[in-house]
Amino acid sequence: MSSHDVRDMLDLPGTAGPRPAKKQKIAAPKSTLKGLAREVQSLAGDNPISIVPEISSFKKRRLASRKPAARWVLKPFKNPARGDDLVLAHWRRKAEAPPAPVGEDGNSEQVEAQPEPEIENSTFAKFNVKVDIPEYTDLQYSLKLEGEGWTKDETDYLMGLVKDFDLRWPLIWDRYDYEPLASGENGDSLVSVTQPRSMEDLKVRYYFIADQMLQLHTPLKDMRKTEHDLHEIFEKFDPNQEALRKKFAETALNRTKEEAREEESLLLELKRILARSEKLSEERKELYARLEAPPSNGNIGIYTSSQGLQQLLQQLMTLNNSKKRRSLMGAENMSPASGPSGLQQQGSFDRRDSTMRESISGPSGPSRKGTLQGPPERRELTKEEEKMYGVSQPTEKLSGPSFRADRLNKPITNKSATMQAKITNVLGELGVPSRLIMPTAAVGQEWESLLGNIQKLLELKKNAEKLDGEIAIAMTLKAEREKRERAARGEPDPEDDDHDVKRESDREKSVSRSVRGGSVSRSARGGSTRKRSASVLSAMSDKSTKRQKK
Amino acid sequence: MAAQPMTSSMQPTDVYGGDEVSAIILDPGYSSVRAGFAGEDTPKSFVNSHYGVSSSGGSYVFGDDTIHNPLANLDIRNPMSKEGVVEDWDAATKLWEYAITSRLTSFKQADPRTNGLNDDMKDADIEMEGVEEGEKPLEEHPLLMTETAWNNPKLREKSIEVAMESWGCPAFWLARNSVLASFGAGKATALVVDVGASTTSVICIHDGLILKKSVQKSPLAGNWLSSQLRSLFSTTDPKVELVPHFMIASKTPVDAGASAQATYRKFEDTPSASFRALEEERVLTEFKESVVQVWQDHRGLKAGTEYARQQPGRVFEMPDGSNQLWGVERYNVAEGMWDSSSALPVPNESAPSKGQTIPEMVKASLAGVDIDIRAHVLQNIVVTGGGTLVSGFTDRLHNELTAMYPGARIKIQAAGLTAERRFGSWIGGSILGSLGTFHQMWISKKEYEEFGTSIIEKRCK
Numbered sequence A: 001m002s003s004h005d006v007r008d009m010l011d012l013p014g015t016a017g018p019r020p021a022k023k024q025k026i027a028a029p030k031s032t033l034k035g036l037a038r039e040v041q042s043l044a045g046d047n048p049i050s051i052v053p054e055i056s057s058f059k060k061r062r063l064a065s066r067k068p069a070a071r072w073v074l075k076p077f078k079n080p081a082r083g084d085d086l087v088l089a090h091w092r093r094k095a096e097a098p099p100a101p102v103g104e105d106g107n108s109e110q111v112e113a114q115p116e117p118e119i120e121n122s123t124f125a126k127f128n129v130k131v132d133i134p135e136y137t138d139l140q141y142s143l144k145l146e147g148e149g150w151t152k153d154e155t156d157y158l159m160g161l162v163k164d165f166d167l168r169w170p171l172i173w174d175r176y177d178y179e180p181l182a183s184g185e186n187g188d189s190l191v192s193v194t195q196p197r198s199m200e201d202l203k204v205r206y207y208f209i210a211d212q213m214l215q216l217h218t219p220l221k222d223m224r225k226t227e228h229d230l231h232e233i234f235e236k237f238d239p240n241q242e243a244l245r246k247k248f249a250e251t252a253l254n255r256t257k258e259e260a261r262e263e264e265s266l267l268l269e270l271k272r273i274l275a276r277s278e279k280l281s282e283e284r285k286e287l288y289a290r291l292e293a294p295p296s297n298g299n300i301g302i303y304t305s306s307q308g309l310q311q312l313l314q315q316l317m318t319l320n321n322s323k324k325r326r327s328l329m330g331a332e333n334m335s336p337a338s339g340p341s342g343l344q345q346q347g348s349f350d351r352r353d354s355t356m357r358e359s360i361s362g363p364s365g366p367s368r369k370g371t372l373q374g375p376p377e378r379r380e381l382t383k384e385e386e387k388m389y390g391v392s393q394p395t396e397k398l399s400g401p402s403f404r405a406d407r408l409n410k411p412i413t414n415k416s417a418t419m420q421a422k423i424t425n426v427l428g429e430l431g432v433p434s435r436l437i438m439p440t441a442a443v444g445q446e447w448e449s450l451l452g453n454i455q456k457l458l459e460l461k462k463n464a465e466k467l468d469g470e471i472a473i474a475m476t477l478k479a480e481r482e483k484r485e486r487a488a489r490g491e492p493d494p495e496d497d498d499h500d501v502k503r504e505s506d507r508e509k510s511v512s513r514s515v516r517g518g519s520v521s522r523s524a525r526g527g528s529t530r531k532r533s534a535s536v537l538s539a540m541s542d543k544s545t546k547r548q549k550k
Numbered sequence B: 001m002a003a004q005p006m007t008s009s010m011q012p013t014d015v016y017g018g019d020e021v022s023a024i025i026l027d028p029g030y031s032s033v034r035a036g037f038a039g040e041d042t043p044k045s046f047v048n049s050h051y052g053v054s055s056s057g058g059s060y061v062f063g064d065d066t067i068h069n070p071l072a073n074l075d076i077r078n079p080m081s082k083e084g085v086v087e088d089w090d091a092a093t094k095l096w097e098y099a100i101t102s103r104l105t106s107f108k109q110a111d112p113r114t115n116g117l118n119d120d121m122k123d124a125d126i127e128m129e130g131v132e133e134g135e136k137p138l139e140e141h142p143l144l145m146t147e148t149a150w151n152n153p154k155l156r157e158k159s160i161e162v163a164m165e166s167w168g169c170p171a172f173w174l175a176r177n178s179v180l181a182s183f184g185a186g187k188a189t190a191l192v193v194d195v196g197a198s199t200t201s202v203i204c205i206h207d208g209l210i211l212k213k214s215v216q217k218s219p220l221a222g223n224w225l226s227s228q229l230r231s232l233f234s235t236t237d238p239k240v241e242l243v244p245h246f247m248i249a250s251k252t253p254v255d256a257g258a259s260a261q262a263t264y265r266k267f268e269d270t271p272s273a274s275f276r277a278l279e280e281e282r283v284l285t286e287f288k289e290s291v292v293q294v295w296q297d298h299r300g301l302k303a304g305t306e307y308a309r310q311q312p313g314r315v316f317e318m319p320d321g322s323n324q325l326w327g328v329e330r331y332n333v334a335e336g337m338w339d340s341s342s343a344l345p346v347p348n349e350s351a352p353s354k355g356q357t358i359p360e361m362v363k364a365s366l367a368g369v370d371i372d373i374r375a376h377v378l379q380n381i382v383v384t385g386g387g388t389l390v391s392g393f394t395d396r397l398h399n400e401l402t403a404m405y406p407g408a409r410i411k412i413q414a415a416g417l418t419a420e421r422r423f424g425s426w427i428g429g430s431i432l433g434s435l436g437t438f439h440q441m442w443i444s445k446k447e448y449e450e451f452g453t454s455i456i457e458k459r460c461k
């Protein structure tokens, strides 16, 4: 806030007038006071510091360094590119004059311009280049150059235009306005009509002539590379294709708005697709790089001798031991990096069973592990991507080498033969093959849970049978006892009673079953005559059909 | 700062290929004559093409200083025809001579030894070689003159005759003004849209030469716009009186729409009708500059009248003090250039045809050139001429062309400076005339003497 503003607020008139002038004063020294520290300058606030800045020495210096003005002369010159000797004149700095900075406006006075006896040549003459146009004699024309629909006169006219317009075809075609000689004057007035010639017509004619003349000068076999190339260009010119191309270009130019927009959107789409496929291939490449193990560098030579094999065995044993110990210690202090990433520099393994062999290494392996650590940066795959590519990073450790397929079949194979038969029975009943067709990770999981369920089912079944048996024994014991009691009482043995008991036991059985089957029991009790399958799965389906029925 | 050798001490040829030979560029048009030295950025001499003839003595007066005097029996004429080509050679020669000598050669700018500016210098021994006062005005200067693309061969021959015989030029060249306009925009291949006073033209240029089949011209230019304004003024209610400045002795401010309160000057002999027309034209040009606008949408004003009505109007005060707000009408007057059916009817004149509108002319012009250069030319559209200064002109042109050729890339080159737009062809001539490579093009006096006037047809294509 300046003092002026304060005055303004207090409504004091006073020095309202000189304000702009003051402002200017402030601006001027501020920019020129160079040697002053900023702090010192700011002390003064809005008031200008009363140091008179050094006056700019612009004028003085200019006067001081005044040298004689540069001398310029009006120099005549010729241009050898011209046919005549037109002499034009331009201003040039006088040659002897010392280089002087002032007087560049060319108005300096001239002293004793020596009459130059010799007129210099323009430096621009060299830019006058002309296209070489083939020329022919009358004889050459009649021998070689006759063309259908062309008189010599018109050909001459064309060649003249080509020369005049330096082979610029749009111009040649534009200015092409041939008027045939008055008929009768010339014998061959066959082509009297002046049908408009297309640019292609003109080109064909010219190329034909140029080609013929080229061959006349240098026979085909003697042609040098450049000449031959030229000849080929002349030969290959196809007027129809040119016309077609132009037609196409014209339709392209005259597209409607909708077509243009459609094309634009199509192009955009294409771009998007290309970008996407690029991205995908990039990702795929990355994935391959991730999955591909680096080539083996461990030497297996040492294991070929029996001594070496012994050593290997020992190594495996110790590893096994240490692993057991480790697993006892718990998984949490095993760094995940020591797993798959650690083995990656070891390499040489098939990636499938890499987990099994992770710790096998050559004798130099463990020591090298440290130095070779630092695997190339790999992008972390997200959960979805892992799922998409079917990548998994198993963390559970298995002891010793084994087949993965074994792992799948283990739940079956490690059971007793009867048990195995039962499981396969259940599987057969479910329509699941006992050997998986496509054992992906997800399928494997399902498979395992299915097998677990089957096992549970079989166990329950066993229990149920055991209970049934016990109940039956208890029943017979009871019947026996009653029989004995009745016999003791001297009652006769009722046949049907026995029957009843049997039926009773049947019902008991179903009841006991219903305990397991849950709601199914009700349906069984409800008089449904359906034969129930023992499988949980069918019970489940029953349940669902029941629900639907309800 | 140490004095360094100036770059000007070097040959300018290294930089831009220039090599000036004090050539004079003369660009005559219907509304004005532009003349100046090659290598400069604006013409030094800018003279109104209208000249005065006193009906008694028959002597001519030229230039804005004299023709605007409200003298009795001063007849105002124009040497150019309605097509922008020379009609009255006698007057045209005098007019151009005036344009050149009044500002350029009689000033002796080219020769510092005699112009008196350096008299105080001590060096007295001046070489007086070659400066004898010739009676012909252009003996030391090659002359580069412009012409329209539709100039006929007779008139072209007449130009070289005037230059060589009457003015004694050592060298001469005749260039198409559209070609020069494209040079002025830095292009050798272009589509030039030139809206002058008398004619509007659309021409394709290929490699510095016009394509004759592409030449399109129409009278819908500055003068036609003036006639539209006149008919607008006469049809508005109440009628707007067009009273030029020289008639007004004094005026008092009035409210918008109120009738004028001015005292008019009394003349014993009222100035001629042609003089009044000239003065009215000045008012109209002012109106064009400040009020008239081109409706920008390519669908035309008819489709957007409602929207146009909502646009802010502009106030224009006539010389007599009456003023008024011009709303949608200010779009109306220029609309005929784009949509012939929107043109206001002008008494005694036939309505413009569809083919005379600018979009149609562009279309027709493009149809006359090879397909291969159409796309190229659409990317190099040069807009020049005073008529294109109507605000909104280039936007409309761009919108029209993008609607017409949606598949092509449209690029319009329009000089931002008013002077560059008006003097486009002169500037191109200034560039061409100062090029070192142009020396070999000139038709020299010797060649003229050898071949006669027909050389112009052979050389200037």
Ligand SMILES: Nc1ncnc2c1ncn2[C@@H]1O[C@H](COP(=O)(O)OP(=O)(O)OP(=O)(O)O)[C@@H](O)[C@H]1O
Pocket (backbone or CB within 6 Å): B028, B029, B030, B031, B032, B084, B195, B196, B197, B198, B199, B221, B222, B223, B285, B288, B289, B384, B385, B386, B387, B388, B389, B390, B391, B422
């Ligand atoms: N700012 C402006 N707005 C609108 N029109 C203008 C403006 N300035 C000039 N004009 C008009 O432009 C015309 C003059 O343009 P220009 O100088 O290009 O014509 P010219 O070259 O003399 O004529 P021609 O090319 O027809 O021989 C006049 O009709 C004038 O009214």
Ligand SMILES: [Mg+2]
Pocket (backbone or CB within 6 Å): B029, B030, B177, B194, B196, B197, B385
């Ligand atoms: Mg013009």
